Amino acid sequence: MERRSIGASALTVGAIGLGCMPMSWGYAAARRQGTESLRTVHTALDRGANLLDTADMYGPFTNELLVGRVLRERRAEAFVSTKVGLRVGDQHVVASGSPAYVRRACDASLRRLQTDVIDLYQLHRVDPEVPVEETWGAMAELVGAGKVRALGFCAVGAEAGPGAGRRGDRAYAVTLRQLERAQQVFPVSAVQAELSVWSPEAAWQLLPWCAARGVGFLAAMPLGSGFLAGTLTPGQGFEEADARARHPRFTAEAMAANQVIVAGLRRVARRHGEAVTAAQVALAWVLAQGPQVVPVPGACRAERAAENAAAAEVLLTGRDLAEIAGLPVAVGA
Numbered sequence: 001m002e003r004r005s006i007g008a009s010a011l012t013v014g015a016i017g018l019g020c021m022p023m024s025w026g027y028a029a030a031r032r033q034g035t036e037s038l039r040t041v042h043t044a045l046d047r048g049a050n051l052l053d054t055a056d057m058y059g060p061f062t063n064e065l066l067v068g069r070v071l072r073e074r075r076a077e078a079f080v081s082t083k084v085g086l087r088v089g090d091q092h093v094v095a096s097g098s099p100a101y102v103r104r105a106c107d108a109s110l111r112r113l114q115t116d117v118i119d120l121y122q123l124h125r126v127d128p129e130v131p132v133e134e135t136w137g138a139m140a141e142l143v144g145a146g147k148v149r150a151l152g153f154c155a156v157g158a159e160a161g162p163g164a165g166r167r168g169d170r171a172y173a174v175t176l177r178q179l180e181r182a183q184q185v186f187p188v189s190a191v192q193a194e195l196s197v198w199s200p201e202a203a204w205q206l207l208p209w210c211a212a213r214g215v216g217f218l219a220a221m222p223l224g225s226g227f228l229a230g231t232l233t234p235g236q237g238f239e240e241a242d243a244r245a246r247h248p249r250f251t252a253e254a255m256a257a258n259q260v261i262v263a264g265l266r267r268v269a270r271r272h273g274e275a276v277t278a279a280q281v282a283l284a285w286v287l288a289q290g291p292q293v294v295p296v297p298g299a300c301r302a303e304r305a306a307e308n309a310a311a312a313e314v315l316l317t318g319r320d321l322a323e324i325a326g327l328p329v330a331v332g333a
Helices: 034-046 062-077 099-113 132-144 173-183 200-214 251-256 260-270 276-286 302-313 320-327
Strands: 003-005 012-015 018-019 052-053 079-084 086-088 092-095 118-123 148-154 192-193 216-220 295-296
Touching: 012 052, 018 034, 018 260, 018 295, 034 062, 034 302, 052 295, 062 079, 079 099, 086 192, 099 118, 099 132, 099 302, 118 132, 118 192, 132 148, 148 173, 173 251, 192 200, 200 216, 251 260, 260 276, 260 320, 276 295, 276 302
Parallel strands: 018 052, 052 079, 079 118, 118 148, 148 192, 192 216, 216 295
Antiparallel strands: 003 012, 086 092
């Protein structure tokens, strides 16, 4: 599989990563199966998708424990990415960025992951009560201590407000200011944000910032939380624990309206062969956004991990990209 750089360092990863979050967080509990989750992670590594993306809040904690079981056997094959900065309570999630907390959280993540070093340690969210320079400085100290190899920054969702154009010209204004402040303290090696065919806003602001500085970009939710794979049915409903049950793009009406996007991906897929899927085209589109971009699709089953990894072999043509660019804007905020 093609290799891609994370930041200006010598750290490289496979062209496709594996988002481990769905195995423990954000989706229906019925989808969480320990044995199958382990098989999924092993399959991803077997296929060259060596970036394993997790966070201490997923579960909370159980996702890191799951990944740690795989790392115990295959640490040398994996690029480990985890996150700090969000704490989960009984009914809420809060940002926490004090230096003392960052240090404690890192040590706890290392224990759960059963490793001596985290390849990429990402700030999940900026604590509004703590200057980002203080949080980032504490994370930089972890690099100096040999506990972390590189630092990443997770961008919050697009924040386009009044006056912003369709291309989201102000969508990440706050994030860009935070990135500049953090960069003055210690180099940012990677930025993670949502990027997909139906959520392309990050490509208009964040990607140029990353490209100009040699910073890697991890594309979260590149399959639109599963919608772009074409496996969801309008009106199917979601369990209460599934975040999609409250997302405006997953109402029955929005899902029906957005089927035209999936149909467009399937048309492109057919031109590349019967075995190519809409999901693979969606991932290939993300890969085509730049040499520093690594899609990190979530997966709960081994066959999905294998399918996603194979998307690195799908090379879209200019005609393909133009057709995808002409698809309608997704319905639902």
